[in-house]
Each structure stands twice: as C-alpha cells, then as structure tokens.
Amino acid sequence: MQSSLLILVINPRLDFTKIGIFENTKLLYLKRIMHSKEELKGYGKLSEQVPFRTECIIEELKQNDMPLDRFAAIVGRGGLIKPLASGVY
Secondary structure, eight states, X not given: OOOOOEEEEEEEOSSEEEEEEEXXXXXXXXXXXXXXXXXXXXXXXXXXXXXXXXXXHHHHHHHTTOOGGGEEEEEEOOOSXXXXXXXXX
C-alpha cells in the first residue's frame, strides 16, 4: 500500500517558523520552531536566514520520520517580493 502524499505549509515569523503538515484539508502535524535572538543575530537580512530556517525545518521533519519525498507540495506564506494577485505561481 502506497502512503498518501502530504502538503507541507511553512509560515516564517519574526522569531519562529511555524510548519503544518496536511493530508488534503486534514491537519496532521503542527509545530512552532522557535529561534532565539542569539541564533538570529548573525543575519543582517531576513533573506540570509533562509538556509538556517530550511535546516531547522528539515531537522524537524527528520525527527518525525517525514521524508521530503512524502510531500506533493510545499507552500510558504510571505516572501520578499512585491504583492501579487492571489493564485499559484
């Protein structure tokens, strides 16, 4: 039997990264990964935090036995581009 594909939702905030794992519309997992001021102080711009936050997310997924190939889609909130019309890009 094949495992169902999941959706990883990422919501980066000032001092934490919130992730949710969904199967269709059903929330399976929700986690707020906290980032201390000490961890973030070495980054001048928010965009410089991307590799650090990515590693935090990947580590959280590994600890919960969620390999990346289980995800049909990865969705993020926010970004460093100007506002766009809603939809999929």
